[in-house]
Amino acid sequence: MKANIGDGTASLEKAMDILDALENAPQGLTQVQLSRHLDLPRTTLYRLLATLVARGMVRRDPLRRVYCLGFRCFELARSAYAMPDLAAAASTELRALRDLTGETSYLATLDGLEVLSLERCDGAHSQRSQAALGQRKPLHCTSQGKAILSSLDDASRDATLQGITLKAFTPHTLTDRRRLQAELKITAARGWSVDDEEIVLGVRCVGAPVVDASGKVRGAISVAGPAFRMTMERIQGLGPEVAEAARRVGAQLLANAPAPACAEAHAVNGPWAFRGEFARWSIVHGCLFWADSLAPSVRLFDGHQNRELAVFDAPLTSLVVWEAALLVGSKAGYWRIDNPDSGTAHVGSLQPWPRGMPSTICTDPAGHLWACEQVEGARWQITPWTQSRENPSQSSWTVGEPLDALSWDRAGQLLYGLSCNSGEILVMQRGSASVRRLASVPKASGRLSGLAVDGAGGVWTALQEGWSVLRFSPDGSQDQVIGLPVPYPLDVALGGENLDRLYVSSARQPVALEALANAPLSGQLFYIDSATR
Secondary structure, three states, X not given: OHHHHHOHXXXXXXHHHHHHHHHOOOOOEOHHHHHHHHOOOHHHHHHHHHHHHHOOOEEEEOOOOEEEEOHHHHHHHHHHHOOHHHHHHHHHHHHHHHHHHOOEEEEEEEEOOEEEEEEEEOOOOOOOOOOOOOOEEEOOOOHHHHHHHHHOOHHHHHHHHHOOXXXXXXXXXXXXXXXXXXXXXXXXXXXXXXXXXXXXXXXXEEEEEEEOOOOOEEEEEEEEEEOOOOOHHHHHHHHHHHHHHHHHHHHOOOOOOOOEOOOOOEEOOOOOOOEEEEEEEEOOOOEEEEEEOOOOEEEEEOOOOEEEEEEOOOOOOEEEEEOOEEEEEOOOOEEEEEOOOOOOOEEOOOEOOEOEOOOEEEEOXXXXXXXXXXXXXXXXXXXXXXXXXXXXXXXXXXXXOOOOEEEEOOOOOEEEEEEOOOOEEEEEEOOOOOEEEEEEOOHHHOEEEEEEEOOOOOEEEEEXXXXXXXEEOOOOOEEEEEEOOOOOEEEEEEEOOXXXXXXXXXXXXXXXXXXXXXXXXXXXOEEEOOOOO
16 A cells, blocks of 8 residues: 555645645644645545554644644654754744734744745734744845845855845845845844845835854744834834844754764553643652553563552542652642551541642742742742741742742752743742742643753753653753653653653553554653663
């Protein structure tokens, strides 16, 4: 069957037409819609879709019964440009520029003799710049292109310009090489560039180059909008803001992208979980506790045996080791399990949450419980769990969204928090009320899930839909990627005798049936021995 599907360029062109159609339909398309849109026989379309799904290029949403681009497309794109760190570093700055200006902000990189659009944050106005992601534009008449050209060394810039045809797109396009060279020198001196209706009439844009710590030009960011709002006077004020944002993005980048780690993930024998979450290593008990939150149960892995410890009658929302016991949370309250590592484990009765269900809960190295709880409106507070709100401790923090994971460093001085929704890892210091962003990951790379901090201060997290776990160094740069044989890792924990074994729990429930052939270990618990060495 594969030979019939893949033979000839006609089948390849039809497969590419399917991918193009799905690219333009973020919500997905049904098989009937694809057949109608592409004018393909349903039997031919079915065979092509089956092959694309098997290769990960397309995925099928079993609930809505639509087809969407698969995660393999994102993996290929990331490999082609090797810049997941660039998009991650720029995401917060792009949003900040969008919020500051109300206009659309962009991230682009050099692709041959053109700039390629990588990210976009849409502006607040109905009439706004809307250049498509993946769109290629000329260098000589875009603010992004001119920003990149201005930061190249003389030899590289001259060689690049020699290969460019200075095509006129509007009456304002610069087509004289001497004038363009003069403008690039001005751009290099002040740090930001201008597209004054040079590629699209009625649209102005201001950009700045992103340069990493080694001095290499990695791309450019920009803000674009209608000329009647983006006046030249306004651009003069925005230019330094965009340049400073680009400088902050470049400061986060490694000179070289992180190389995949050689560490290998090993599956732990035992039944799989629908949603394997809340991996927690207990130094007191010398074992790992974890849970299936959907088919609610708590499990124990002692290095040899992976067994079920307790079964519950409601989906689980949290699990934490506290005072040689386990606290297991649900929406209605929590249970306490005493003697969890013995044959006489005792599950107490369900206790109500004292102040409502926390979004996440953890312990610090001294054994104190900490929780992220909603206080009012969209405000959430991270405080010791047993403490009253009327008498907050010196160490408490307020954030604008619920956090999905918390983890202390081993010295008990830094608390890290993670938001799956925004894709950000936050860091808070004991004794200070400030909250700063350590790192962020674009949603196209996957959704962050779970936190663990190693002895060197590195922060580990899992990447849902990304088939991997990541490590961020203390300065926020991504320095390790470890591939996994499953698409949905959900939590991480550091354990073992020297706390240098990385445990990873995973989910089976979100994986489409046709994708399970490529990920049969979904839902298993994994361990990685050389991750932190």
